[in-house]
Amino acid sequence: MTTASDRFWVDYRITVRDGRSIEDHARDICIEQTVEVPPEVIPDTHGELGLIGRVESCRPVVDRANVWQVRISYRLDVTGFSLPQLLNVLFGNISLKNNILVSGLQYPEGLLEHLPGPRFGISGLRRLLGVHGRALACTAIKPMGLPIGDFVRIATEFARGGADLIKDDHGLADQPFHPFEERVARCQEAIERVNAQTGRRCLYFPMVSGGYDRLEKQLAFAAREGVRGVMVGPMLIGLDSVRHIAREYGLAVMAHPALTGTCFHDRSHGITPAVLLGTLFRLAGADISIYPHAGGRFHLTAEECRELADALRRPEGRLQPAFPCPAGGMTLDRVPELIDFYGPDVILLIGGDILRQRDIAGAVGRFMDRLRQCGQEELSPPESGPAGACEWRSGAGPAGRVEEILRFAGYTWSDRRRQAYKAEDEADFKGVSRQELTGKFGERTAFDLRYFEIEPGGWSSREKHVHEHVIIGVRGRGLLCKQTKEIPIGINDVAYIAPLEVHQLRNPGDEPFGFYCIVDHKRDRPQPA
């Protein structure tokens, strides 16, 4: 639990160039970033209540004339526990000043109740891939403007070469010449086809960039196609979208640094790469943070890269560590140097240097060989993961074939078998059976019809998912439990469950509760709620 006395701490590096005292500068920030009124308008009680920023320490930076390191604390609840307002307090108005650099951010554990960070993190992504003990390889589908068939071919070659991750170039949006849905469906399908041959799992991260009202549609589409992670530009679509994607969709998130450079190209004003691409992106929920490594086409220094990787990976209580992903013109011959620099918990992104080679799969193969030479690869079966994959492609379908009539016979239908509701270890439920009636036997409907039955005293798993439910009562009576209400369901009552609405079916009665449940055929996997 957080309380009104909880505070967070920001380190500002201030260069004084106007002859005023450092104390005056620090006090200006304390007021500007909170109450933003002339001192005489601040109520006396605001001081006691701790509502104004408070200078915790102030020391000169060694060997840098007129440069000071100032630590200011703010009440945590001033952020409303939300990222937009956290950014606002951190640097909103003072971004419009000069000579102020955010060089550190620390917060109490309680903030993680609201901003729980990466959903997968380094260990979760490794389990999803089943790859341990070595650095991971990522490649990029590009250039923008190719026919989709060429993207499919490139993705296939990347996967055949053994890449761990394949991402879209950040310039692949929803352009008319390669629309998002067709592009994502076909690339995902191509990569899954290779996965089925190799028995390994190469993950595809399509770029989702919205606009605002297209973003959810793109995410839902990607999830239904079986995508397990996406790439976003937090500064293009808003930092808090990262948290939303991680929490609501259960997808892994790769953060791209587009437009972030204005924050740190000037080393005396802005937000350091370590704080922005490291601490903040990790807190938002990025599992992977991409940035230009020193010595490529961009200007980050080796020291900045090291601090950034540290901000992503260092232990922070229950906050998952995230992968640094150095990029920006990296080449195959730099692999040993990069692994020497970062150690094994890193994702190396090499795009152009692979695409320039005639045999793409072969080039990826050499990339993988180098990673294996620099580590101790251990493989495990790829984990199905907590959520995110599509349900309609998972596993073998139930036995049976399309039937033109399924005879009702005491709440079973012809030869449709009563199956387990879910695997015992997969979810919390009791006394539920499932019968797949139509949709999985060769029909081409956009929906599946199932019959579920819950024994007296039983319940289904409490869950949510992007796909909707339509439920029709068939036998007995039961309860549809949503976040804040319980809806009784009787025979022939028709209930609707909206996207991402938490729900559970319960049978508090003393006879079986049976219901049809109609769902989209292509759908995302339920997430436990």
Added chain:
Amino acid sequence: MTTASDRFWVDYRITVRDGRSIEDHARDICIEQTVEVPPEVIPDTHGELGLIGRVESCRPVVDRANVWQVRISYRLDVTGFSLPQLLNVLFGNISLKNNILVSGLQYPEGLLEHLPGPRFGISGLRRLLGVHGRALACTAIKPMGLPIGDFVRIATEFARGGADLIKDDHGLADQPFHPFEERVARCQEAIERVNAQTGRRCLYFPMVSGGYDRLEKQLAFAAREGVRGVMVGPMLIGLDSVRHIAREYGLAVMAHPALTGTCFHDRSHGITPAVLLGTLFRLAGADISIYPHAGGRFHLTAEECRELADALRRPEGRLQPAFPCPAGGMTLDRVPELIDFYGPDVILLIGGDILRQRDIAGAVGRFMDRLRQCGQEELSPPESGPAGACEWRSGAGPAGRVEEILRFAGYTWSDRRRQAYKAEDEADFKGVSRQELTGKFGERTAFDLRYFEIEPGGWSSREKHVHEHVIIGVRGRGLLCKQTKEIPIGINDVAYIAPLEVHQLRNPGDEPFGFYCIVDHKRDRPQPA
């Protein structure tokens, strides 16, 4: 209509500090911002197709050694006509470089089909207020941390003093000590109460800052409360949220510059205030753009302010001009100077200097007097505006709305109506009724659920179609007649009709025959057979 040959133009001011030629720098940008691959990987056809940035002009800047003004054009459809991808092409990756300043942006009229800009603009806001011929006055509710009752009192005083606009301080988020909903409802109510007394309309712009999944809820709440406009920080929550709010909610948008300063504190790298807070915010749909005027607490120069105001107000085809809103420590005694600088089409924002006075309503009154002295005020009845603030609520289907539970009551469901099966002249049928249950009321399911009932002796049309049917018996008994066979259907029997299979439902019995019929939401029209 836009075509693949439409292009937009970006002016980059480039400072060369590495001894390479300006041509090399310009070509780097053309590639970096589009295909982002080594030159040898770019397909030959990309040049002809115009998919790569194209240098349109390049000239040295007078009296600035090694500084060049370079105009680069890009194909418009590379943006996918969306703001996140427009930002990406404009400055995404090269933000991570140095010495590149975006100083201009021009686009063809066709872009306005997708990004239509301000919903109200200067003239629309003036009609909404009924105030013409003078500058407008805006004040700010603060400081953050006061009890809501104090905010209500301040808002009341502002409105009584005659302010045109009242905005929240940008630090008023959804904090536990003054939650969004209570704060907005009570301030709006207080201002409306004063409006009812004065017969004028003072508009309240609450700050909405989300997070991502709270934003729509906050907007819907504000609109329901009668709010006509909101303030957002586009860099806090994503630039495209401005367009979404303007288009979907019909609300006026006031853009706050929080966190934008990193883009233009360095005059040799970033995006100028005129392009970011002017051209881009206006294109996104901001009716009002707030920024710190020269000579306050921040560092914009008078020239930068003038260029910014010009970018907001200059004629641009059918794009509405937007209000500049200079702020940042302005005082009442600067009003004449500000109006002299900007002319009458400006909103002056004065917060702290009014709050510091004992009689707040009186201070606002003096603010208004000065504005009237500097202009020719003309009043008109405030207009209800082009879009009702609550228009979004009328979006549900004509026949009803999505319901989480449809109660079964004698073969009708809640308020779902029994409709004609088909038009009489459309097909051959007898005694059939239809009830649409789910799928047409705002759900996003891939299927529709309907209930049909056939009177004794009746039949449905004999037809075929590509889409499949799943039918479940609900009431009585009937026959499913296919090309060569008749299949009896009883209660809870589940029947399947394959693509293009001829079929008809008949009721040869003496009681009604009712059944659910599930079909794909997107489906072809039946053909008579």
